[in-house]
Amino acid sequence: MTFSIRKAMAASAFAVGMAWAGSPAYAKTQVNFTVAEYSSKTGPYFEEVAAAFEKENPDIHINIQVVPWDTLLQRLTTDIAGGQAPDISIIGTRWLVDFASQGIAEPVDSYLTPEFKSTFIDTFMAPSVIDGKTMGLPVAASARAMLVNTELLDKAGAKAPANWDEFYTTAEKLKAVPDTFAFGLQGKEIETDAYFYYSLWTHGGDILKGDGTSGLDTPEALQAVTLYKKMIDEGLTQPSPTNYTREDVFNLFKQGKVGMVFTFPMLIPQIKAEAPNLKYKVLPFPEGKAKATYGVTDTLMLFSSSQVKKEAWKFIEFAYKDEWRTKFDHGEGFLPVTKNVAAEKYYTSDPDIAGFAAGLPYAKFAPTIANWEEIADTTVRALQQIYLGQAKPDEALKAAAADINKIRSK
Amino acid sequence: MKSRTRIPTTPLLMILPSFLLAMSIIGYPILDLAWTSMQEVSRFGKMMGFVGLVNFAEVFRDPLFYSSLVRTVIWTVAVVGGTLIISLPIAIMLNDDFYGRGLARVIVMLPWAISLTMTAVLWRWSLNGRAGLINATLMDFHIITEPIEWLATAPLAFTVEILVGILVSIPFTTTIFLGGLSSLPQDSYEAAVVDGAKPWELFRYITLPLMKPFINIAIVLNVIYVFNSLPIIWVMTEGGPANGTDILVTYLYKLAFRFGQLGKASAISLIMFSVLFVFTIAYVLMVMRQEHDSADEEVKHDA
Known part of the structure; x- marks a missing residue:
């Protein structure tokens, strides 16, 4: 009897120790990223991007939380109210005004280099601009x-x-x-x-x-x-x-x-x-x-409360590389938000996607x-x-x- | 010389820590809620300043609050009432000794092990108009010729939700009753049988009166659970169509997490808390007085 109790105690002590060791204690910067779940492919896709990013930047750890769309707003509300807001999150662009007016969203103009900005299609950039400030980046679009x-x-x-x-x-x-x-x-x-x-x-x-x-x-x-x-x-x-x-x-x-x-x-x-x-x-x-x-966009938002904005932005720039955007848009069936992906043959020749993209010139946004x-x-x-x-x-x-x-x- | 009653300090001191702990766990959220309900709260929980009773005034001006309140009462009474009426016979049957009783008990208790949300999701699928199991079965048996859209209109959807509510409350209530039945003294039954009592009379004059305390507990606990129960209605209809199945807790959830009106939502949850609090106190007092009266009666009979 005593033996098994001691064994259990030893095991739990070991588990506590492991948990301690498992937390990023070696001065690694952690960026918390809340991802909206578009489909079963979303989580694995972002894990893959994060892994590739961490390989190039071993001092940064990207912590991904996948949250279903239905509960995303509730989850962010409770996280923010509890002082546990992530550093970056995917949100519906229709919520962005609420986030911006409460000072939750960080304007990204100072981070956004002209070169990076020029990769986006202007139509999709526009809904994220509030009172002249860019409050986020388009991450997904559909018509x-x-x-x-x-x-x-x-x-x-x-x-x-x-x-x-x-x-x-x-x-x-x-x-x-x-x-x-x-x-x-x-x-x-x-x-x-x-x-x-x-x-x-x-x-x-x-x-x-x-x-x-x-x-x-x-x-x-x-x-x-x-x-x-x-x-x-x-x-x-x-x-x-x-x-x-x-x-x-x-x-x-x-x-x-x-x-x-x-x-x-x-x-x-x-x-x-x-x-x-x-x-x-x-x-x-x-x-x-x-x-x-109906044009619908989702926005990648940087939180003003984040302590690691520089690292978070580094990851954002990484995730917008053409190879990753192509994979994301194809996998989820979205319309591209960056010019290079939009220029791909797939988006002009595929009758299905072209049928949806045809509406973009006269698309209305919420x-x-x-x-x-x-x-x-x-x-x-x-x-x-x-x-x-x-x-x-x-x-x-x-x-x-x-x-x-x-x-x-x- | 005045005689002083000695206050027993030692026992009081000894329960003080756990009393304080309990009060801080139970009391703090309520105080926090009360405080929040008198603030203007931003969409993300930031306090924007004291506004007094503005949130409450807004709640009392809201027609959806009243219709949700009425529906909450219907929901609670129907689910709790239905559960009690069904659970008591089930418990009596399961209390009898028969072959396979253990298995029967497990089957009745099993739904308890499944989360409410999962049960609700299953029912939502089963009740689907075109692809649902219920319509398919009814049509196979030629009970209906056209599929019924169970959740399309509020009255039918709400009725179905009440039935599901009853179904998921049965295991818990049956357990309370089984516990009660197994503690009933067997000698009163034997004596009554010797005196020639029929089964119905045994039930009416022995089982029911002796089961009263257990029925009361089942009523109080079920009212508290059902009144506050979100998953069934939320998963099946989200309070729709056209707010026709909204009860207070679903309406509250919508206000808080969809519309971001945390102040108004806190006011409603405080109102819900007081309703439950008043009900529980009133019910307990009523039960205590009844017991007191019947005790008095017995004394009179003896005299």
Whole structure:
């Protein structure tokens, strides 16, 4: 008995000693990097970059924390509140205003050499500039587009729609194909609002009006949502969209059960892996009064509280080398944010990626305004009430616009 | 000469350290919460200055707070009530000696070992309209012809969530009841059987009254757990659609970690704490008075 206790004590003493030795105690500088998990490839990819970097810089240790997107903001909030903020993190660009206005984000202009700055595509650099200061670097970008199942279109004898009128008639024809749905409409959880913005923008509306008030009480917004509601009521979408998240809708598409969806480039690698026989085509969103797509960027942010900014920046510059960016963008299915990668043949000749990239000249970005998540949630609530038939479209939109104006104190 | 009651200092001194420890562990977060709720708090937890009761005023002006509060009451009463009604018969059955009782007990307890979040994720998948197991099974048995979208509308989604809530509360409650049943004195049953009592009468006049303290504990503990339970609703619907399944704790989570309104969120959690505190005290007092009354009655009968 005593023997086993002593053995256990010895073992735990050994473990404590090992933990002590394992911590970077030999004057190694540690850079803490919080990585948002885009897919199962994200973590291993950044570990690989870090390992290569540490080989060249043996005095710096990059400590990578992979956090799923759903909990990233919560994790950063608690880390910052608890004084445990990382040194660098990937964040959604839509959050950057909140980080910048609270003095959490470090302006990087003084670190950014003209040479390094020139590697980025300006369109993607712009959303990270707040009040003239660059608050972070674009790390990932995507533009949205429409995917159609060409096999179902052929069966229905319909052609791929170019504008909303054609979209509606195509949907009516697709409805006749048994066991499938014409249009996959998202109505649940993250980006339910984005699915509506596609329609809003192409109908000529916008999230905010010129004077900064909500654009939900405009005739364009009403037109955009009425079309969706009409399609729900006439059975041109899958039943009960409020039970379908983005992933649920995309899964229907992968199963060949839905004719048309609005999606992001990251779906392409998934289709290739999970449904290699699916026949599809990437097309721009149906046009109304305007052409539009949703450009989404994520930002690599340096924390103002960091004690190791110089080392962190050294790693950032390393990670933006062409070889690493190519690997990242290809692996995750993103559009490139640096000029050299964008010039690769793959991004101009591949019909899928080119289809998504085609929208970039007229891409709209989510406005960089404070309290974005709350505004998005207010919008989603109004949309769900409309989709469920709990509220009349014009009333729900007006109420949501009033709420948003209150949140923005306009 | 006044007679002085001697205060027993030694025992008090001896419990003082653990009392202080307990108070600092329990008390500090509450004080901190109260302090936070009266501050303007930045998105990332920085205190921006004292604002008094502004956060509370904002909470009480918020219509979503009231609808979440009402739904919290429905949620708690339905889940706790349902759990008790189902758990007691299960416990009585498992208390009887039968072949394979050990296995049956393990099966009932097993769900307890799975985290609530995992259970909720499983149910979310099973309830999926097109790809879910539940619809597939019901359609195979020709009970339904069209798949049901279980989580698409708030009333149905909330009902389903309550049922899942009941299911996951059963193991814990059954355990309390089993402990209670095995401590009941067997001689009262034997005496009653000799007097010709039927099974229902045994249950109604012996089991139920003797089980009262255990039922009370099960009620108090379950109310506290269920009232504060986030994972089931959060995983299955995130309080949606259109906030139709939000209870206070999911609404609080959204406010704190999505919208970054930590001050308002602290105010709500303080309100939740007081609701639970008042409920627990009131319930315990009520139970104590009942016991007191029935003790009095017994005295009268004896006289």
